[in-house]
Amino acid sequence: MQxxxxxxxxxxxxxxxxxxxxxxxLYPFLNIIAQAFSSEGYINSGQVSIIPRGFNITTxxxxxxxxxxxxxxxxxxIYTVVATAIAMVLTTSFAYALSKRHLKGRGxxxxxxxxxxxxxxxxxxxxxxxxxxxxxxxxxxxxxxxAISIFNLLVMKAFFENFSTELEEAAQIDGLSTYGVLWRIxxxxxxxxxxxxxxxxxxxxxxxxxxxxxxxDRRELYPVTVYLRNLLAxxxxxxxxxxxxxxxxxxxxxxxxVTMLLTTLPIICLYPFLQKYFVRGIMLGSxxx
Amino acid sequence: MTTIQSGPGTLPxxxxxxxxxxxxxxxxxxxxxxxxxxxxxxxxxxxxxxALKKDWRLYSLLVLPLxxxxxxxxxxxxxxxxxxxxxxxxxxxxxxxxxxxxxxxxFINDPTFWRVFWNTVILxxxxxxxxxxLPIILALMFNELRSNAFKRVAQSISYLPHFMSIVxxxxxxxxxxxxxxxxxxxxxxxxxxxxxxxxxxxWFRTIYVSSEVWxxxxxxxxxxxxxxxxxxxxxxxxxxxxxANRWKxxxxxxxxxxxxTMVVLLILNxxxxxxxxxxKVLLLYNPLIYSTADIIATYVYRVGITSSNFSYATAxxxxxxxxxxxxxxxxxxxxxxMGGNSLW
Numbered sequence: 217m218q219x220x221x222x223x224x225x226x227x228x229x230x231x232x233x234x235x236x237x238x239x240x241x242l243y244p245f246l247n248i249i250a251q252a253f254s255s256e257g258y259i260n261s262g263q264v265s266i267i268p269r270g271f272n273i274t275t276x277x278x279x280x281x282x283x284x285x286x287x288x289x290x291x292x293x294i295y296t297v298v299a300t301a302i303a304m305v306l307t308t309s310f311a312y313a314l315s316k317r318h319l320k321g322r323g324x325x326x327x328x329x330x331x332x333x334x335x336x337x338x339x340x341x342x343x344x345x346x347x348x349x350x351x352x353x354x355x356x357x358x359x360x361x362x363a364i365s366i367f368n369l370l371v372m373k374a375f376f377e378n379f380s381t382e383l384e385e386a387a388q389i390d391g392l393s394t395y396g397v398l399w400r401i402x403x404x405x406x407x408x409x410x411x412x413x414x415x416x417x418x419x420x421x422x423x424x425x426x427x428x429x430x431x432x433d434r435r436e437l438y439p440v441t442v443y444l445r446n447l448l449a450x451x452x453x454x455x456x457x458x459x460x461x462x463x464x465x466x467x468x469x470x471x472x473x474v475t476m477l478l479t480t481l482p483i484i485c486l487y488p489f490l491q492k493y494f495v496r497g498i499m500l501g502s503x504x505x
Numbered sequence: 506m507t508t509i510q511s512g513p514g515t516l517p518x519x520x521x522x523x524x525x526x527x528x529x530x531x532x533x534x535x536x537x538x539x540x541x542x543x544x545x546x547x548x549x550x551x552x553x554x555x556a557l558k559k560d561w562r563l564y565s566l567l568v569l570p571l572x573x574x575x576x577x578x579x580x581x582x583x584x585x586x587x588x589x590x591x592x593x594x595x596x597x598x599x600x601x602x603x604x605x606x607x608x609x610x611x612f613i614n615d616p617t618f619w620r621v622f623w624n625t626v627i628l629x630x631x632x633x634x635x636x637x638x639l640p641i642i643l644a645l646m647f648n649e650l651r652s653n654a655f656k657r658v659a660q661s662i663s664y665l666p667h668f669m670s671i672v673x674x675x676x677x678x679x680x681x682x683x684x685x686x687x688x689x690x691x692x693x694x695x696x697x698x699x700x701x702x703x704x705x706x707x708w709f710r711t712i713y714v715s716s717e718v719w720x721x722x723x724x725x726x727x728x729x730x731x732x733x734x735x736x737x738x739x740x741x742x743x744x745x746x747x748x749a750n751r752w753k754x755x756x757x758x759x760x761x762x763x764x765x766t767m768v769v770l771l772i773l774n775x776x777x778x779x780x781x782x783x784x785k786v787l788l789l790y791n792p793l794i795y796s797t798a799d800i801i802a803t804y805v806y807r808v809g810i811t812s813s814n815f816s817y818a819t820a821x822x823x824x825x826x827x828x829x830x831x832x833x834x835x836x837x838x839x840x841x842x843m844g845g846n847s848l849w
Contacts, residue, residue, distance in 0.1 A: 223751050230649050237643070238662045241719065244677045245665075247687060251680070262685035262693065310570035313563045320556035325567060328574060334776060335830050337581020338822035339802070340809040341598070345581050348598045361577045364570060394562035423670035426784050430810065441672045445788065448676050469683065476676045483668055491661055494668075495727065 245484075251473035252276075259469055275474045284435060285443060285475070292439040295428075296421040299359035303417045306363050307372060308410070312398055314369075315376035333366045346431055357431035358424070358439070365420070368413050375409040376402065412493050419483065419490075440479050447475055588820035594813060608820035618821065621804040624797060625825075628786075629778040631714050637774050639718060640725030641767065645755065647726060648733050660730075663723025675788035678716050679703065703789070706797040713789070713798075717782065728770065729763055736762035768846040776833025779825050801825045 246266040251259055255270030263269050279285055313319065314326055337345075342361070351357040379402060387401045403410065425441035432438055438446075549555065557564060583599070588608055590600030612618040643663070650656040666674070681687045682702035689699045702708045740758045749757060783802035790798035801821060809818025833848075841847035 220750070226751070227649060227651070230646055231655075234646055234650065234655075234659050238659050241662050241666060241723065243687075244681060244719070248677060248680065260685055262690045265687060265690065306570050306573055309566040313566040316560075316563055319560060319563055320551070320553060325571070328571070332574065332578040334833055335582065335826060336578065337584055338819065338826055339805055340815050340819040340822055341581035341584030341587065342577075343810060344584060344587070344592070344598045344815060345577075347594075360573075363573055363577075394560075394566075398566075419668055423668075423672075425670065425672050426787075441670050444676065445672050448672070448679060448788070469680070469685075472676060473680070476673055480669060480673050487665065487668060488661070491664065494664070495660075 248473050248476055251470065252477045254470070256470050275470050276478075279471055279474045279478065285440070285478075287436055288438045288440040288443040289478075291437060292422060292441065295355060295358050295439055296418055298355065299363070299421045300414060300417045302359055303363045303365070303368075303421075304410070304414060307365070307369050307413060307417075308403070309398075310364065311369050311372035312376055312402065315373045315379070317377070329364075329366055329369060343430065352431050353433055353437065355437075358427050359421075361427065362420075362424075365417070368416055372409060372413060375406065379406070408493075408496070412496065415490050415493055422483065444475050444479050447472055585819055585823045585826075587816050588823045590816065592815045592819075594815070600816065604816075608817050609824075611817055612821050612824070617799075617804065618801075620796070621799050621801050625779060625781055625800040625802075628710060628713060628781045628800060631710060632717055632781065633774055633778055635714055636717055636721055636725070637771060639722045641729055641763070643722055644726040644729035644733065644763075645759065647730060648759070660723070660726070663726065665723070666720045667724035669720070671782075671784045672788060674716060674720055675785060678712060678789060682708075682712060703791065704793045706794045709790070709794050709798040713782075713785070716785070725770075728766055732763040732766040733759070765846045768840050768844070769848060772833065772836045772840055772848055775836040776829060778832055779829045 243266065247264070250264050250266050250268045252275065253268035253271055253273065254264045255272050258264050258269035310329070314322060314329075316322070319325075336342075346352060346357050346361065349356075351360070383401060383405075384397050387397050392400060423441065425439065425445055428437075428439050428442045429445065432442070580598075587598075587600040589603060589605060591602050591604050592600040647656055647660060650659070669677075683689070684699050684701060688702065692698070692700065700708070702712060736759065740762075741754055744754045744758050779801070781800050781802065783800070783806075786798060786800055786803050787806065790803065802825070805818045805822045805825075808814045808821065837847045837849065
């Protein structure tokens with residue numbers, strides 16, 4: 217069918233609108249990158265938008281020579297790896313058991329898990345619990361309390377439910393136990409969903425800050441997100457004072473941009489490759505086959 | 506709900522993405538029970554003893570995850586009892602002695618509580634009204650694109666903010682709104698005076714909701730786009746033969762096609778209505794703008810963690826969580842009565 221003229225006009229407007237939306241989405245990132253490479257003077261006078269002015273990379277040296285920054289960066293890597301490993305073990309075994317439709321009590325166990333999506337203990341009881349467990353100022357306060365994401369659990373469960381039962385039964389007849397089937401048959405054949413889950417968990421642990429902010433008091437334990445948060449909080453604090461503090465603040469605005477850039481760099485670099493997994497992963501769980 | 510699990514548990518998209526998965530799962534138990542009744546009475550394979558003996562390896566896989574849920578999810582729920590008991594730091598996590606509704610009365614008579622309550626309702630309402638329809642519109646716009654390459658690139662860009670840490674997002678917001686930031690540069694072009702956005706209460710809601718739109722709308726389209734692919738192309742064919750133009754096709758085929766997804770996401774959005782982005786507010790606000798920025802969750806944080814008034818803060822948090830639960834239950838009930846599409 218030939219497009220009517222008004223529909224053609226609509227498509228052009230639609231395309232332009234989407235380009236505009238994309239530009240607006242990207243702008244804040246470009247602004248940060250431009251600031252990271254600009255000299256302080258140009259940022260102060262509000263001349264930096266998306267093109268660096270007074271190009272310099274000395275701020276990178278300033279940020280990178282702070283040993284605490286690197287220490288916190290390393291902490292983030294450690295927390296992310298440990299937390300993701302724990303989360304994957306718990307989520308995979310839970311999802312696999314729940315995916316077996318014949319399992320007695322399955323509905324109840326699913327209910328127990330799903331209820332926590334709608335109701336939770338709240339900030340203070342959680343805080344009191346973590347303190348009572350003696351996890352304050354340890355890595356465990358970061359890596360344990362969020363080890364199972366119910367959303368990820370449901371995505372994995374949906375994937376396992378669609379797994380070929382014939383294959384599992386054949387393996388069982390050949391003498392593999394439930395553990396053997398899971399470890400040697402199901403997991404090797406579920407690389408797509410496992411990769412997706414690892415990515416989901418890793419990104420969320422990489423990005424997390426509040427647990428660490430709440431439960432860690434010692435600077436050398438902070439993840440880099442808390443380092444950045446303190447940088448931001450310090451800067452806004454001085455901004456209110458004005459006057460002599462102004463100079464310190466504006467140096468910080470350059471440092472801030474560089475720190476933000478470095479903190480988020482792994483995600484920005486990996487994003488083009490990860491993105492299709494994320495999208496496929498969420499589709500796996502949401503569209504019923 | 507005062508949540509401290511912004512991590513893996515809750516996606517930043519206000520829980521939106523969970524929808525379809527939940528939808529998938531909640532019909533399960535019924536199917537199971539039907540099967541059970543089929544076998545019941547014919548033999549004794551339906552006892553727990555038989556199940557445990559046959560499937561003990563599967564049950565063993567459940568042990569650690571259930572212990573996890575018990576300790577880190579259900580124990581804190583039980584810990585809410587300190588809203589009705591006096592808690593002293595260092596004592597049992599369930600408090601020392603009963604004080605009845607003392608802390609409940611305390612917040613009902615607390616003017617600050619009512620200020621933060623209304624701030625939460627307004628911020629939650631604005632976010633719901635603006636962040637719920639926009640992904641639908643954007644998904645429909647993506648759907649009209651003919652070039653697949655352009656569509657892919659545009660989608661990738663729109664998802665990007667979803668993967669940023671909330672700390673980065675807050676940092677970006679603070680940069681853009683600072684005195685030498687982009688917004689003031691634009692004002693400068695028009696010869697207007699610079700505005701200290703983060704020091705003026707009247708700007709906070711706009712800034713908060715805009716940043717929420719920026720961060721969540723692209724990712725929000727993903728489930729609608731998935732739903733759009735499941736619409737039968739023959740329906741469009743039929744509509745065209747009946748003389749429907751593009752606009753009418755959208756109205757009578759596309760929108761009904763994604764309506765179930767819309768309902769499920771709306772229920773979840775209503776349920777998280779009170780759980781306004783606590784972490785983002787905590788990162789953005791400052792005492793100068795408490796009058797519009799302070800919400801229940803941040804008040805709980807200050808009363809509880811900063812001032813160590815644990816029982817009082819728990820009472821407020823519990824109140825908020827119960828409102829959230831009631832909202833999601835009633836939204837689900839209404840949806841089920843009206844059209845059969847509901848979470849459970």
